[in-house]
Amino acid sequence: xxxxxxxxxxxxxxxxxxxxxxxxxxxxxxxxxxxxxxxxxxxxxxxxxxxxxxxxxxxxxxxxxxxxxxxxxxxxxxxxxxxxxxxxxxxxxxxxxxxxxxxxxxxxxxxxxxxxxxxxxxxxxxxxxxxxxxxxxxxxxxxxxxxxxxxxxxxxxxxxxxxxxxxxx
Amino acid sequence: xxxxxxxxxxxxxxxxxxxxxxxxxxxxxxxxxxxxxxxxxxxxxxxxxxxxxxxxxxxxxxxxxxxxxxxxxxxxxxxxxxxxxxxxxxxxxxxxxxxxxxxxxxxxxxxxxxxxxxxxxxxxxxxxxxxxxxxxxxxxxxxxxxxxxxxxxxxxxxxxxxxxxxxxxxxxxxxxxxxxxxxxxxxxxxxxxxxxxxxxxxxxxxxxxxxxxxxxxxxxxxxxxxxxxxxxxxxxxxxxxxxxxxxxxxxxxxxxxxxxxxxxxxxxxxxxxxxxxxxxxxxxxxxxxxxxxxxxxxxxxxxxxxxxxxxxxxxxxxxxxxxxxxxxxxxxxxxxxxxxxxxxxxxxxxxxxxxxxxxxxxxxxxxxxxxxxxxxxxxxxxxxxxxxxxxxxxxxxxxxxxxxxxxxxxxxxxxxxxxxxxxxxxxxxxxxxxxxxxxxxxxxxxxxxxxxxxxxxxxxxxxxxxxxxxxxxxxxxxxxxxxxxxxxxxxxxxxxxxxxxxxxxxxxxxxxxxxxxxxxxxxxxxxxxxxxxxxxxxxxxxxxxxxxxxxxxxxxxxxxxxxxxxxxxxxxxxxxxxxxxxxxxxxxxxxxxxxxxxxxxxxxxxxxxxxxxxxxxxxxxxxxxxxxxxxxxxxxxx
Amino acid sequence: xxxxxxxxxxxxxxxxxxxxxxxxxxxxxxxxxxxxxxxxxxxxxxxxxxxxxxxxxxxxxxxxxxxxxxxxxxxxxxxxxxxxxxxxxxxxxxxxxxxxxxxx
Numbered sequence: 001x002x003x004x005x006x007x008x009x010x011x012x013x014x015x016x017x018x019x020x021x022x023x024x025x026x027x028x029x030x031x032x033x034x035x036x037x038x039x040x041x042x043x044x045x046x047x048x049x050x051x052x053x054x055x056x057x058x059x060x061x062x063x064x065x066x067x068x069x070x071x072x073x074x075x076x077x078x079x080x081x082x083x084x085x086x087x088x089x090x091x092x093x094x095x096x097x098x099x100x101x102x103x104x105x106x107x108x109x110x111x112x113x114x115x116x117x118x119x120x121x122x123x124x125x126x127x128x129x130x131x132x133x134x135x136x137x138x139x140x141x142x143x144x145x146x147x148x149x150x151x152x153x154x155x156x157x158x159x160x161x162x163x164x165x166x167x168x169x
Numbered sequence: 170x171x172x173x174x175x176x177x178x179x180x181x182x183x184x185x186x187x188x189x190x191x192x193x194x195x196x197x198x199x200x201x202x203x204x205x206x207x208x209x210x211x212x213x214x215x216x217x218x219x220x221x222x223x224x225x226x227x228x229x230x231x232x233x234x235x236x237x238x239x240x241x242x243x244x245x246x247x248x249x250x251x252x253x254x255x256x257x258x259x260x261x262x263x264x265x266x267x268x269x270x271x272x273x274x275x276x277x278x279x280x281x282x283x284x285x286x287x288x289x290x291x292x293x294x295x296x297x298x299x300x301x302x303x304x305x306x307x308x309x310x311x312x313x314x315x316x317x318x319x320x321x322x323x324x325x326x327x328x329x330x331x332x333x334x335x336x337x338x339x340x341x342x343x344x345x346x347x348x349x350x351x352x353x354x355x356x357x358x359x360x361x362x363x364x365x366x367x368x369x370x371x372x373x374x375x376x377x378x379x380x381x382x383x384x385x386x387x388x389x390x391x392x393x394x395x396x397x398x399x400x401x402x403x404x405x406x407x408x409x410x411x412x413x414x415x416x417x418x419x420x421x422x423x424x425x426x427x428x429x430x431x432x433x434x435x436x437x438x439x440x441x442x443x444x445x446x447x448x449x450x451x452x453x454x455x456x457x458x459x460x461x462x463x464x465x466x467x468x469x470x471x472x473x474x475x476x477x478x479x480x481x482x483x484x485x486x487x488x489x490x491x492x493x494x495x496x497x498x499x500x501x502x503x504x505x506x507x508x509x510x511x512x513x514x515x516x517x518x519x520x521x522x523x524x525x526x527x528x529x530x531x532x533x534x535x536x537x538x539x540x541x542x543x544x545x546x547x548x549x550x551x552x553x554x555x556x557x558x559x560x561x562x563x564x565x566x567x568x569x570x571x572x573x574x575x576x577x578x579x580x581x582x583x584x585x586x587x588x589x590x591x592x593x594x595x596x597x598x599x600x601x602x603x604x605x606x607x608x609x610x611x612x613x614x615x616x617x618x619x620x621x622x623x624x625x626x627x628x629x630x631x632x633x634x635x636x637x638x639x640x641x642x643x644x645x646x647x648x649x650x651x652x653x654x655x656x657x658x659x660x661x662x663x664x665x666x667x668x669x670x671x672x673x674x675x676x677x678x679x680x681x682x683x684x685x686x687x688x689x690x691x692x693x694x695x696x697x698x699x700x701x702x703x704x705x706x707x708x709x710x711x712x713x714x715x716x717x718x719x720x721x722x723x724x725x726x727x728x729x730x731x732x733x734x735x736x737x738x739x740x741x742x743x744x745x746x747x748x749x750x751x752x753x754x755x756x757x758x759x760x761x762x763x764x765x766x767x768x769x770x771x772x773x774x775x776x777x778x779x780x781x782x783x784x785x786x787x788x789x790x791x792x793x794x795x796x797x798x799x800x801x802x803x804x805x806x807x
Numbered sequence: 808x809x810x811x812x813x814x815x816x817x818x819x820x821x822x823x824x825x826x827x828x829x830x831x832x833x834x835x836x837x838x839x840x841x842x843x844x845x846x847x848x849x850x851x852x853x854x855x856x857x858x859x860x861x862x863x864x865x866x867x868x869x870x871x872x873x874x875x876x877x878x879x880x881x882x883x884x885x886x887x888x889x890x891x892x893x894x895x896x897x898x899x900x901x902x903x904x905x906x907x908x909x910x911x
Contacts, residue, residue, distance in 0.1 A: 005810070012811055016819050023823055023846055027830030032838060039842045046849045049819070052811065053860050058870045062852075065877050070845065070884050077888040078838055081895045092833045093904055095792055099832040103825045106799050110821050113806055119813045121861045126810075128866040135874075138867045150878050157882030164889035167896065785907030788840075792832050 012052045019045030030091050032078050036071065043067050057132045173216055173226060173244050176254070177297065179208040180289035187283040198279035199269040202286045206265050209293060210258035220251040221647065227299060227363060238354075245299035245362055248648050252498060253296040253430055256505045259628075260422045261289055263621045267513050268414040270617035271520065281321060281412070288314035292423050296430070301350045301360040304431070308346070308395070311424050312339050318419060319411040331407040338404040342394015349387030353438075356380055362434060370441040378442060385438060385445035388431065389452070396428030396482045399456040403709055405479055409471040413516030416471060421478050421508035426501050429485045433501075436494045450490025454581050457483030459706060461588035465595070466692075466703040469525050470515045473596050477551070478508060480585060484566055487582060493569025495645045499636045500562035506632055507550040507559060510625035514544040517614040517622065518600060524607075527596060532605040537613045541601045543622040548597050550629045552590035553670040558633025560666075565636070565645075568662050583669055590673025598681035816857035823850035835902045837891050841884060848880045 022045060025038035043066045050059035139147050183205030187198045194201065229243030265285060272281050291314055295307035313336075320332025354360055356377045357370075374381050392398070397405040408420050419425070432439070432449065439445050460480035467473045481504050488497035517540040519525055522533060534541045550559035563586060570579040613619065636644035680688050692699040704710075827850060830843030852873045859869020895901055 009811060012815070016815075020819075020822060020826065023826040023830075026842055026846060027826060027834060027839070032836050035836075035839055035842060039845065042846060043849065046853060049816075049853055050856060053816070053856055055856050055860070055870055058856065058873065061874065062877065065881060066845075066849075070881050073884060073888060074838065074842060074845075077891055080892060081838070081901050089835075089902075091835055091839065093786075093788060093835050095788065096833045099792060099795075099829055102796060102799065103829050106802075107822060107825050109803065110825075111818055114814050114817050114821065117814070119817075119861075121813060122863070125859075125863055125866050126861060130867045130870060134867050135870060138865075138871050143871050146875060150875050154878055154882050157886050161882075161885040161889035164886065165892045783909060785910030786903060788832055788903055795828060795832060 008052060012049070015045050015048035015052065019049070028091065030089075032082065033075075036075050036078055039074070040067055040071050043071070055130060057130070057135060171228070172212060173246055173297065176209050176212045176216070176258075177290050177293035179212075180205040180286040180293065184283050184286035184290060187279055187286065191279040191283070194279055196273075196278060198282045199265070202282035203262070203265045203269070205286055206258065206262050206289050209289065210262050213254040213258045216246060217251045217255055220246060220248055229299065229361075240302055241300065241361075242303060243299040244297045246297070249430075249433060249498065250296055252502055252648065253426075254293070256426070256502055257289075257292050257296060257423050260505050260509050260625075261292075261418060263624055264414050264418045264422075264509060264513070267417075267516075267618055267621040268412075270615050271414055271516055272412060275412075277321070281318075284314060284317050284321070285414075285418070288318065288419065288424075292427070295427055299362055301353065301362075305343075305347065305350060308391070308427065308431075309343065311427060312336060312343065312395070315339075315408070315419050315424055318415040319408045321411055321415065325410065327407075328410040331404075331410040335404040335408050338401050339394040342391045342401050345387040345389075345394070346391025349384045349391065352380055352384035352387065356384070365435075365437045367437060367441065370438060374441060381438075382442040382444045385435070385442055386448050388435060389439075389445065389449055392428030392431050392486075393452065394428075395431075396425045396486070397456075397479045398428075398452050398483060398486060399459060400708070402456060402460065402479050403712060406472050406475045406705070409469070409475050413471070413512060413519065416475070417509045417512035417516070420475070421512050422505035425478060425482055426505060429482065429489070429497060429501050432486065432489050433494050433498050436489065439489075440492075446490050446492070448490075450487050450575070450578060453483045453486030453488070453490050454578050455483070456480070457487060457585045458581050458588075461585045461592070462702050463705050464592040465588060466699060467592075468528055470518060470527050470530075470596065470600065471512070471525060473527075473592060474508070474511050474515060477511075477589065477593070480589065481508070481551070484563070484582065484585070487578060488566040488569055491570050491573035491575060491578060493566060493573075495648045496562065496565035496569050498648055499644060500566055503550070503558040503562040503629075503633050506625055507547040507557075507629040510543060510547040510622060510629055511551070513618070513622055513625065514540050514547065517618055518544075520614050520618070522611045527599040529607045530600045530605075531603045531607075532601070533611055534601040536611045537601075539613060539619040539622060543619075543626040544597065544601065546626045547629055548593045550633075551593055552674055553586055553666055554674075555667065556633075556637070558629055558631070560670075561633040561637045564663060564666050567666050568659055571659060571662050583665055586666060587669040587673045590670045591677045594674045594677035595681055598678055603682055603685075813857060813861045816853060820850045820854040820857070823847075823853070835904055837894070837901045837903060838888070840903070841887050841891070844887075845880060845884065848876060852876055 019042055022038045022041035026035050026042060029035045029038065043062065047059040047062045050056070050062060180202075183202050186201055187194060191198065225248075226244065226246040229241040231239065232242045233240045265282075268281065268285065272278055275281060288311065291307050291310035295304055295311060298304040298307060316332045316336040319335050320329045323329045323332070350360065357365075357373050390401075394401045405420060405425070409416055411420075439449065457480045460476045460483060464473050464476035464480065467476060481500070485497040485500050485504070488494070488500065517537065518530070518533065521537050521540070522530055524530065546557070550557040553560045553563040555561075567579065567582055567586070570582050635647075636642060824847055827843045827846035830846065831840055834840050834843060855869045855873045855876070857869075859866055859872075863869055891901065894906065898906060900906065
């Protein structure tokens, strides 16, 4: 199985690098539409990461919801407001340098801390199998109350969005 | 004799009635006053008759008790009181009747009689007092009435000044009297006249001779003030500014006699401390000589009589001083009548001749017969011509002086007797005899004025008889309370007194009738003496320079002090308060307001800085949020 | 199977998170900010799922939570874009620099 492991590891690192590159593109491209497309790439990369974590069902949910619905929504919004998007206008405001510096320092510190920490892992959990059935059972038995609530929240948010997005008559 | 209380109350009632009904009564107020004094005279007559019969009377009722001291009001009636009542009420009644005529045209007629009645009340109260404090109260009242009456014509500056001078000069004496009374009380513990018997004085006064002698001298000082003795005599000549009836009543017969009365009353006390009697005698003699000397050159008819009064009062004091207190009291009685007559006569002359300067008169005898004749009787009486009253009383005084062994006093009094006769007949000659020097249309006075003159003339003749040898000196015995006094006339003294009187009369008549130029000639030769006499020994000028001018200067100085320093201090306080408030205003404006404004300015500046944080850009806020969040994480992990 | 250490996933999610945070702080286009927010949410999701796989008591717990997070992210995106549309209609601009009515 070493080959699989190596492949898995290689795949994971590749997916990670692609995701990070796409994320950088999201935050720096001038054309907002290109940023949206980069975001789709990010989301796909994240889904690949989920697969590497043996959460295949979840990866599919991710693609369906995020890429299918949310990105559609984002692209709609871009289209509706893109008339004044100008590629010659800088996309970053004045605090870009300071933010980059601080966040870079934070990253260094954070990665250093994480490497130094010894992470204890639970072997039982690692061996467990989570598929659609398990998730469905969890939603319907243990987490049924939050499930209902979240659907109410969704309804409320959508109704609110419709009201907010209405043009004044 | 309980009705004796009423004697002073009738004039008091008259005073009250008149003073509240001046407009309504008008000229009838004289009748009210005369009625008051006449009733007093009536009651006094009853009292006198009873006293002659041998009764004395004493009554007190309690008034104030202060601490351990008891003051009472009361009445003491003994022979001396009876004599004073006789003099005061009889002479007073006659003068009241005379005043009705003299003051007839005066606009303030009712007020005059009100004051006269008030004076009567005070004098009678003084006479009836039975202890020193009550006497002092009435003493002051008498002084007040004198002031009111002297300055009755206060529109004249000279009259107002004279009243003030009289009041202040007698006040100086009164202070002495008051201190004397206090000293007496502090040592002897009582002030009732009856208590001062020789035994009491020798008992209680032992060891306190100096203080008690001093007290006596101080009491005599009070008498000096009231009776115009040297050196407090300066007010009496000026007091002639008052109406003539006032001069007659107050400054001849009664008030000035109050001093003599006080000393006679206090004779037991004075006798116990002989040094005080010496002072009395010396002062009396000096006064008598000095006043007689000044009268030689006086030219105002009333001033001559004023100095004559001073001189005669000196006689009385000298008499008491050498031990003849009954002689002094006798002379008081006779002097009251003939001096009152002299003054009323002078008033009649002034009324008729419209002048007071004798150099402008002359030859008034044919035109004013009654006045001239009564004036002559009085002049003879005062010169000591027998058998008129003045002879007996003056003779007694000279006898007492001779018997006391003090020859200086005797000869001085004898010379004064000569001077008295001289200046009186100088006055008479220049006024009534000879040829008129000025063309004055003189006329006799109305009956209401001449009848009193006649009555007084009769009295001047007969009132000396009770004390004369023809009645065995009944009067002196009477005064001594029934103990006959040893009086024997010394022929030498009698001859000398008659000689002095007659020679004075003759010399005056010769000089002023037959040889009118000689007096001027003599005045030139004896210029210093003449000046000394006519300038009244420069006493007024002396007092002015030594006492009055410094007092005025002190007053001005104190006024300046008050103005500059006291007012200056007050003003300075105000100025300093203003300065202080200016400082505080500066402080308030600059510092306090500065702080308040500064707080505002600081707040504004701070907010000016702080508001820049509100950029309005959400991403700035987010940035700060992230920084803080990162810091929190770092802190947490570390 | 040893597989990939947890720390790799943690580092990965951390980096993704900071990139997304940089985008939130720096981008001028409003929709760009929203997209950066989506990146942040996804980073958190990765963290959740990774830890649920490796250390959680029940392995499906993290994924349930992540599902809820996705739903909430969706509603957030919806409301946010509605607001963007509203702001665009009122202010005619989609650059955050120009929306500064709360400026001093």
